[in-house]
Amino acid sequence: MLGEDGVEVTPSGARFLTEFGIDLAAKAASHRLFRRPCLDWSERRYHIAGFVGTEMLRRCFDLGWLARQKGTRALRITPAGRRGLRRTLGVVLAP
Secondary structure, three states: OEEOOEEOOOHHHHHHHHHHOOOHHHHHHOOOOOOEEEEOOOOOOEEEEHHHHHHHHHHHHHOOOEEEOOOOOOEEEOHHHHHHHHHHHOOOOOO
16 A cells, blocks of 8 residues: 555555565565655656565566666556556556
């Protein structure tokens, strides 16, 4: 659950993250905060930062769902990402 007061990984969230390919036990070797909310400066919306956010991003790169835009910090959702987001999270993006 994500909000201004913080982030909590629920038991069902931990199951999802593990099934998605994120090793939550690997946090022991990481110096990053486990999870925290971060207010995006451009969209003024919260997203997940810390270990969980980083691992979610890494997994999306590993799956080929996201690609970096050359020369910027921007990311592009690939066709595989559109399918994966729809199948895995029920997220349907406009064409």
